[in-house]
Amino acid sequence: MLPVMLNLEDKEAVVFGGGKVAERRVAKLLRAGARVKVVSRSFTPALKKLQGKRLTLVEEELRWESIAAHLGGAFLVLAATSNAELNDAIVRVAREKGKLVNRADGMADFIIPACFEAGDVVIAVSTRGRSPEVAKIIKRRIKKAVTQEDILLVELQEFLREALKRRIPSQAERSRMLRAIARDERILERLRRGDLEGAKQLALDYLEA
Numbered sequence: 193m194l195p196v197m198l199n200l201e202d203k204e205a206v207v208f209g210g211g212k213v214a215e216r217r218v219a220k221l222l223r224a225g226a227r228v229k230v231v232s233r234s235f236t237p238a239l240k241k242l243q244g245k246r247l248t249l250v251e252e253e254l255r256w257e258s259i260a261a262h263l264g265g266a267f268l269v270l271a272a273t274s275n276a277e278l279n280d281a282i283v284r285v286a287r288e289k290g291k292l293v294n295r296a297d298g299m300a301d302f303i304i305p306a307c308f309e310a311g312d313v314v315i316a317v318s319t320r321g322r323s324p325e326v327a328k329i330i331k332r333r334i335k336k337a338v339t340q341e342d343i344l345l346v347e348l349q350e351f352l353r354e355a356l357k358r359r360i361p362s363q364a365e366r367s368r369m370l371r372a373i374a375r376d377e378r379i380l381e382r383l384r385r386g387d388l389e390g391a392k393q394l395a396l397d398y399l400e401a
Contacts, residue, residue, distance in 0.1 A: 201225035209272035210235035256281035271295040306331040311343035
């Protein structure tokens with residue numbers, strides 16, 4: 193499998209199933225900026241509360257012959273019903289329509305990993321679907337290791353990349369300088385204290401030197 197991050201801004205995702213698993217999937221899709229349609233005979237209270245501009249709930253008793261009718265504009269399809277045979281049918285029809293499909297009870301085209309965000313740092317952990325619980329355990333361990341220094345270092349490097357593009361034409365030289373700055377203990381100490389502006393000034397002084 194190829195790990196990727198998808199831009200779902202304003203893209204449509206169709207979720208079949210309205211239970212707790214679907215609820216978690218829908219929350220992630222909405223955070224990613226997707227427009228979501230959920231098809232189910234019932235919905236959790238949380239899903240009902242989320243209903244709004246970017247979330248549509250379609251209440252119906254789903255049958256395999258009606259699956260295709262919901263897939264018209266879908267970019268992604270998620271099979272999250274409690275019926276394995278129905279999930280099989282959702283996967284089959286979605287693939288026939290050329291859609292990427294995920295299923296909550298097994299493997300399909302893609303997996304939604306355990307993930308967390310800290311600033312612009314996004315970390316995802318997958319066990320290839322073998323143990324979602326272990327993926328969550330590993331995610332929690334990694335989350336503890338990500339510091340304020342790491343998060344601010346991302347902001348500093350983004351700032352410096354733009355500054356370097358204006359000064360140094362060589363990509364190799366720009367990369368060398370970014371690596372050096374990322375290891376500079378004086379700059380890192382400023383980031384540990386939360387002083388991003390001070391770190392930027394030290395980094396610019398380094399570039400001038």
